[in-house]
Amino acid sequence: MIASRRSFLAAAALAPLALAGKASAxxxxxxxxxxxxxxxxxxxxxxxxxxxxxxxxxxxxxxxxFTAAAPGCGTCTMLSxxxxxxxxxxxxxxxxxxx
Numbered sequence: 001m002i003a004s005r006r007s008f009l010a011a012a013a014l015a016p017l018a019l020a021g022k023a024s025a026x027x028x029x030x031x032x033x034x035x036x037x038x039x040x041x042x043x044x045x046x047x048x049x050x051x052x053x054x055x056x057x058x059x060x061x062x063x064x065x066f067t068a069a070a071p072g073c074g075t076c077t078m079l080s081x082x083x084x085x086x087x088x089x090x091x092x093x094x095x096x097x098x099x
Contacts, residue, residue, distance in 0.1 A: 030073035031083035040082045044090070047078060053089035061086030064094045 036044075053059045060066045065077040066084065076084045078092045 030070070030085050036082070040079065043079055043082070048091040049079070049084070049088060050090070051085050051088045053087055055089070058089050058093050058095075059086060060084045060088045060090075060093075062096055063089075064096045065092065066096075 033041075060074065060076060061068070061072075063076075066074050066086070067077075068074045068086070069083075072086045074084060074086060075081045076090075078090065
């Protein structure tokens with residue numbers, strides 16, 4: 001029984017770390033794609049918008065068109081102020097200046 005108790009306590013101690021890692025890997029939910037007006041859906045499609053950027057250096061949160069709002073979320077000038085995830089990207093990405 002002591003070995004199983006030790007196993008349980010070890011697993012319980014590591015559980016918060018596993019949950020924290022999983023939570024940070026998930027993109028923020030900033031909008032409901034099904035609730036977007038047709039104009040927003042069309043503009044996103046035309047700009048090649050994707051919710052999860054394959055390149056960590058190119059993410060909406062690092063773009064000059066992005067304005068931060070809630071943690072992990074913001075709006076985009078190219079999308080007429082539409083809500084976006086900070087980790088997303090589109091073909092109009094323009095890196096923010098260093099100043």
